[in-house]
Amino acid sequence: MNPDFLYAIRTCPALDPAVRDDFPMTGIQSHGKPFAYLNNAATTLKPLPVLEAMDRYYREYGSPIHRGADRIAHKATTAFESVRRTVARFLGTPHPEAVVFTGGTTAGLNLVCLSYGELVVGAGDEVVVTPNEHHANYVPWQQLCRRKNAKLVLAPLDANGCLQPEALESVMTERTRIVACSHITNVMGAAMDLRALAAVVHRHGAVIVVDGAQGVVHERPDVVGWDIDFYAFSGHKLYGPTGVGVLYGRPALLEKMPPVVMGGEMIDIVDVYETSFREPPWRFEAGTLPVAEVIGLGAAIDYVLELGYCGMQKKVLGLTERAVRGLSGLENVHVYNPENAFSGVLSFNIRGVHPHDASSVYDREGIALRAGHHCSQPTMRWLGVGATLRASFAIYNDDSEVDRLIEASKKAGDFLDVLF
Ligand code: PLP
Numbered sequence: 353m354n355p356d357f358l359y360a361i362r363t364c365p366a367l368d369p370a371v372r373d374d375f376p377m378t379g380i381q382s383h384g385k386p387f388a389y390l391n392n393a394a395t396t397l398k399p400l401p402v403l404e405a406m407d408r409y410y411r412e413y414g415s416p417i418h419r420g421a422d423r424i425a426h427k428a429t430t431a432f433e434s435v436r437r438t439v440a441r442f443l444g445t446p447h448p449e450a451v452v453f454t455g456g457t458t459a460g461l462n463l464v465c466l467s468y469g470e471l472v473v474g475a476g477d478e479v480v481v482t483p484n485e486h487h488a489n490y491v492p493w494q495q496l497c498r499r500k501n502a503k504l505v506l507a508p509l510d511a512n513g514c515l516q517p518e519a520l521e522s523v524m525t526e527r528t529r530i531v532a533c534s535h536i537t538n539v540m541g542a543a544m545d546l547r548a549l550a551a552v553v554h555r556h557g558a559v560i561v562v563d564g565a566q567g568v569v570h571e572r573p574d575v576v577g578w579d580i581d582f583y584a585f586s587g588h589k590l591y592g593p594t595g596v597g598v599l600y601g602r603p604a605l606l607e608k609m610p611p612v613v614m615g616g617e618m619i620d621i622v623d624v625y626e627t628s629f630r631e632p633p634w635r636f637e638a639g640t641l642p643v644a645e646v647i648g649l650g651a652a653i654d655y656v657l658e659l660g661y662c663g664m665q666k667k668v669l670g671l672t673e674r675a676v677r678g679l680s681g682l683e684n685v686h687v688y689n690p691e692n693a694f695s696g697v698l699s700f701n702i703r704g705v706h707p708h709d710a711s712s713v714y715d716r717e718g719i720a721l722r723a724g725h726h727c728s729q730p731t732m733r734w735l736g737v738g739a740t741l742r743a744s745f746a747i748y749n750d751d752s753e754v755d756r757l758i759e760a761s762k763k764a765g766d767f768l769d770v771l772f
Pocket of ligand 1: 393394455456457458459486488489534536537538563565566586588727
């Protein structure tokens with residue numbers, strides 16, 4: 353991570369600690385202890401403005417969008433489409449029609465693969481991925497390459513799990529059609545310089561597909577400024593609802609792409625043996641969309657923009673650095689990514705204790721974190737382990753929760769002593 357960038361984060365004003373009160377779930381108990389939710393890379397808790405926006409839709413104007421001629425349905429459609437404009441502004445594009453609503457990151461990445469990938473990748477072509485991708489940004493490309501008799505190429509990563517532009521350059525060829533990588537990875541928390549990577553990709557005439565599931569939470573995307581072709585993210589990791597996500601696509605590319613899912617609202621004319629399709633983004637939004645969730649996503653984006661990314665980054669960085677210091681100080685704990693505190697993800701293991709066993713100790717202490725391969729078996733292979741523990745931090749966490757994580761890690765380290 354660029355030291356100037358980290359300096360800018362450290363010097364920005366701190367978030368008001370009262371932010372925690374915006375999240376009702378921070379007040380619950382688990383096993384009779386205050387619930388410490390440290391599984392934020394899996395999903396985040398939801399603030400009141402998101403809950404209220406969704407509740408208001410269902411109570412006051414819960415009508416179909418694009419499918420009703422009455423005033424209330426018009427209100428629902430207007431609210432829904434205004435979120436498209438909010439998302440476009442958020443992502444840094446002047447084109448709302450470049451924003452496709454999806455079910456989440458997985459759905460968005462699969463859409464790019466099954467539509468654009470099927471279109472441009474042929475036998476002998478190459479698709480570049482990294483060995484630290486989430487399965488959602490790995491398996492679709494792997495399977496596409498198998499179907500097309502194309503080659504899946506793994507770009508080398510540095511010791512922190514970061515894809516450096518020179519390393520990407522070293523695997524690009526005239527057959528490279530697509531490069532798929534994360535904005536921030538979900539196990540190592542490695543943050544990519546997307547602008548530099550996109551420049552490499554475009555020099556070789558390929559397109560860059562970005563998995564923004566983790567990145568969107570910690571760094572505001574700038575799809576036009578960074579020259580990104582596709583960027584997918586999920587609402588639920590950004591303090592928004594589950595079941596909704598976004599795929600940004602460069603308008604000229606979306607124009608060329610065929611639809612993958614067919615049904616209502618994505619068609620123009622359906623003749624007996626032929627159908628013409630609507631323009632993007634509607635061509636990719638068949639069927640009834642999750643209206644309340646889209647409205648909730650709009651509220652989540654308004655919420656984070658109101659707080660400001662700088663304050664959020666400062667908070668998460670401070671918590672993660674505290675956790676790195678505390679855990680690295682424990683004799684039997686190995687932290688895999690101490691250099692990547694910016695992304696709020698900390699992967700570690702306790703020597704001699706399986707992560708699944710350890711996670712039951714944390715649970716007893718009222719702490720939620722994740723144990724396993726984190727939907728990235730390629731990363732586990734890259735690390736040379738079967739599984740890790742993963743603590744991940746968000747804006748409502750506080751120092752006392754980090755300290756409880758460290759104390760519980762000491763206890764989990766004694767797990768073998770308890771057993772035998
Ligand atoms: N990509 C990354 C990096 C993730 O962390 C996740 C979720 O954990 C996903 C993709 C999949 O997101 P979703 O399950 O919301 O589609």
